[in-house]
Amino acid sequence: MSQAHSMVADPPIRVVVVDDQTLLREGIIALLSPDTRIQVIGRGGNGQDALDLVGKLHPDIILIDIRMPVMDGIQAIREIKARWPAVRVIILTSFIYDGYVVEGLMVGADGYLLKDATPAALAAGIIAVANGEQVIDPGVTRQVVELLSKQRPEQSQVYDGLTPRELQMLAMLARGLAAKEIAHELGVSEKTVRNHVSNIYRKLGIYDRSQAVLYAIKKGLVAIE
Secondary structure: OOHHHHOOOOOOEEEEEEOOOHHHHHHHHHHHOOOOOEEEEEEEOOHHHHHHHHHHHOOOEEEEOOOOOOOOHHHHHHHHHHHOOOOEEEEEEOOOOOHHHHHHHHOOOOEEEEOOOOHHHHHHHHHHHHOOOOEEOHHHHHHHHHHHHOOOOOOOOOOOOOOHHHHHHHHHHHOOOOHHHHHHHHOOOHHHHHHHHHHHHHHHOOOOHHHHHHHHHHOOHHHOO
């Protein structure tokens, strides 16, 4: 048997979808069903359903709305991350002009996507998060910046040991730029960017883009350039 034929395909990413609006929930499932890389294994209508489903089915990823009855998405994410830290959580919502955005990222969401995303973008987001990446809709990132900048955060010149170049990259991360885009804009390699980002995370004691965004906003770095 040839090597090509002996290769075993990766198992599909096991997903649970939780949304209190039945039509939207079933629509999301219908959009995902043709993609053989993704398998929807459960569905629910509120945060308590989310906890029950994760405990019973142990999915790879849960897609969850924020505003729901019984238990909202924020509380559900907090509980899921405390009890099943390996389960990845993607917020899928209509809300971007909302404090829930920041709160969702702070409680540990691995992704934040909008319901008007294309099926391809949604699938790509699920796959990226399953591979350990952080996915935040660029529109959401912009709204987080706008929302918190209205609160007039105290600007601080103490940046926890970050170099000027790292501060520059942190500001670009906060604007939603990917490593490839940062590399192109600064005229350096993607490897160099990733090394800098690793150093930033290590110095700040953080582990993902959402925390980097929140730090940059808190320090007033979003307008550094």
